[in-house]
Amino acid sequence: MPRAVRERQMLDAAVHTFGQRGYRAASMDEIAELAGVSKPLVYLYLNSKEELFTACIRREAAALIEAVRDGVTPGEPADRQLWDGLRAFFTHTAEHPDAWAVLHSQARTVGEPFAAEVNVMREEIVAFVTLLIAEAARAAHQDPSLPDREVAGLAHALVGAAESLAGWAITQPSVSAHQAAATMMNFAWAGLGDLMEGRFWSPNP
Amino acid sequence: MPRAVRERQMLDAAVHTFGQRGYRAASMDEIAELAGVSKPLVYLYLNSKEELFTACIRREAAALIEAVRDGVTPGEPADRQLWDGLRAFFTHTAEHPDAWAVLHSQARTVGEPFAAEVNVMREEIVAFVTLLIAEAARAAHQDPSLPDREVAGLAHALVGAAESLAGWAITQPSVSAHQAAATMMNFAWAGLGDLMEGRFWSPNP
Numbered sequence: 122m123p124r125a126v127r128e129r130q131m132l133d134a135a136v137h138t139f140g141q142r143g144y145r146a147a148s149m150d151e152i153a154e155l156a157g158v159s160k161p162l163v164y165l166y167l168n169s170k171e172e173l174f175t176a177c178i179r180r181e182a183a184a185l186i187e188a189v190r191d192g193v194t195p196g197e198p199a200d201r202q203l204w205d206g207l208r209a210f211f212t213h214t215a216e217h218p219d220a221w222a223v224l225h226s227q228a229r230t231v232g233e234p235f236a237a238e239v240n241v242m243r244e245e246i247v248a249f250v251t252l253l254i255a256e257a258a259r260a261a262h263q264d265p266s267l268p269d270r271e272v273a274g275l276a277h278a279l280v281g282a283a284e285s286l287a288g289w290a291i292t293q294p295s296v297s298a299h300q301a302a303a304t305m306m307n308f309a310w311a312g313l314g315d316l317m318e319g320r321f322w323s324p325n326p
Numbered sequence: 327m328p329r330a331v332r333e334r335q336m337l338d339a340a341v342h343t344f345g346q347r348g349y350r351a352a353s354m355d356e357i358a359e360l361a362g363v364s365k366p367l368v369y370l371y372l373n374s375k376e377e378l379f380t381a382c383i384r385r386e387a388a389a390l391i392e393a394v395r396d397g398v399t400p401g402e403p404a405d406r407q408l409w410d411g412l413r414a415f416f417t418h419t420a421e422h423p424d425a426w427a428v429l430h431s432q433a434r435t436v437g438e439p440f441a442a443e444v445n446v447m448r449e450e451i452v453a454f455v456t457l458l459i460a461e462a463a464r465a466a467h468q469d470p471s472l473p474d475r476e477v478a479g480l481a482h483a484l485v486g487a488a489e490s491l492a493g494w495a496i497t498q499p500s501v502s503a504h505q506a507a508a509t510m511m512n513f514a515w516a517g518l519g520d521l522m523e524g525r526f527w528s529p530n531p
């Protein structure tokens with residue numbers, strides 16, 4: 122079996138085990154067993170539990186970012202791009218709960234170096250959202266336009282809101298990815314002020 | 327000196343040291359020195375580094391929640407309550423950056439038991455915001471009203487947005503607490519859709 126395939130099996134097993142049992146409780150024995158390989162082979166390929174965990178974070182962070190980018194069509198209206206990106210985000214996290222547990226909970230609580238790995242991904246998503254908001258504001262040709270600092274603040278708020286909502290939605294079997302994305306649009310696009318007046322955001326205006 | 331005063335000095339020193347240097351790097355020696363007491367006295371009062379850190383989390387979480395509750399006047403219009411609560415939140419975190427570092431970064435990354443302590447506070451704030459949104463929606467008498475599940479989702483989104491924005495704002499010397507609260511109102515109350523049209527939220531309509 123080629124090395125790349127074996128490595129992918131090991132990472133699949135590791136993400137599942139870390140996500141289900143937590144970093145500290147997860148053992149290299151069970152990861153090797155789940156991957157159907159010997160423990161020495163896991164160490165040969167990935168060196169240590171720390172490096173294996175780091176490899177999981179990097180792979181899953183890249184997969185999440187790719188899913189969001191792939192979901193969005195550049196040039197569409199801003200709310201459509203946001204809606205598409207949010208649906209991709211909530212669908213990906215709902216379909217990969219172990220990966221989301223690794224990125225959202227495990228990596229942050231286990232220690233500083235892993236938290237820093239996740240922050241790299243987070244900053245990439247914030248930069249992507251910042252660009253999206255800035256472009257939308259430019260396209261709307263408003264005066265006064267949104268100052269850069271305001272755009273950066275809004276992007277941080279939006280990413281924090283989506284993370285928090287995903288952490289909650291994943292514990293609610295009755296909340297679908299579509300519903301979570303709709304809640305985010307109601308919050309971030311329509312705003313609470315409009316919701317109070319009964320004006321919800323809708324994908325079909 | 328009364329025990330309560332000594333204990334407060336120790337906690338003040340501990341929050342400052344943990345906030346500045348991180349949980350692992352902080353030593354009981356420097357905390358005792360900063361508090362102006364002997365190390366054995368710190369252990370006598372607070373048992374261990376873990377318990378000292380837990381005491382810091384509990385005290386600072388309670389102080390933050392109290393600040394937000396005190397900032398809000400029940401019975402005011404919903405956007406005014408939200409604005410007051412957000413200003414109290416951003417003012418408190420800006421004025422107590424070490425406490426915020428302990429709650430927002432340290433407690434989450436050091437390990438599961440500490441992260442759980444912070445989550446208790448977080449759930450209390452989410453419950454408070456949930457009530458605020460639900461009451462506002464009821465007061466607005468809209469049909470269709472906001473379903474409970476949507477309100478819970480919105481509250482989680484709002485708290486995540488404020489946390490994320492505070493984490494960013496604290497690193498930006500040019501962003502005041504007032505500006506951060508205004509950005510949150512623009513985001514959460516006006517919504518990005520209104521902002522694109524140049525309709526900002528304002529405390530003086």
